[in-house]
Amino acid sequence: MNFYKITGLLLAIMSGLIYTLERGVSLISSSLIKAGFFSGRMTGEVPEVEASGFFSNLFVPLFFFTGLALIIYSIKKK
Numbered sequence: 001m002n003f004y005k006i007t008g009l010l011l012a013i014m015s016g017l018i019y020t021l022e023r024g025v026s027l028i029s030s031s032l033i034k035a036g037f038f039s040g041r042m043t044g045e046v047p048e049v050e051a052s053g054f055f056s057n058l059f060v061p062l063f064f065f066t067g068l069a070l071i072i073y074s075i076k077k078k
Contacts, residue, residue: 004074011067019060026052 030050055061 002074002077004070004077008067008070008074011063011070013067015060015063015067018057018063019054022057022060023051026050 030048
């Protein structure tokens, strides 16, 4: 395989891994806040559980689009 294709594939995989981990941690931490509310330690409005978006971390779209560009470059280079 080509160097650019391998590098692009690794960057795309890393962006997916970072996004998945960040989303999971965000959901867990938000759920802990919501669980604290329901256990009676907080008053007021029920907090909303929010997951992080694709563009909330700078490295996720940067790695994804750079990897995609490298894969396209390696295909067109042939």
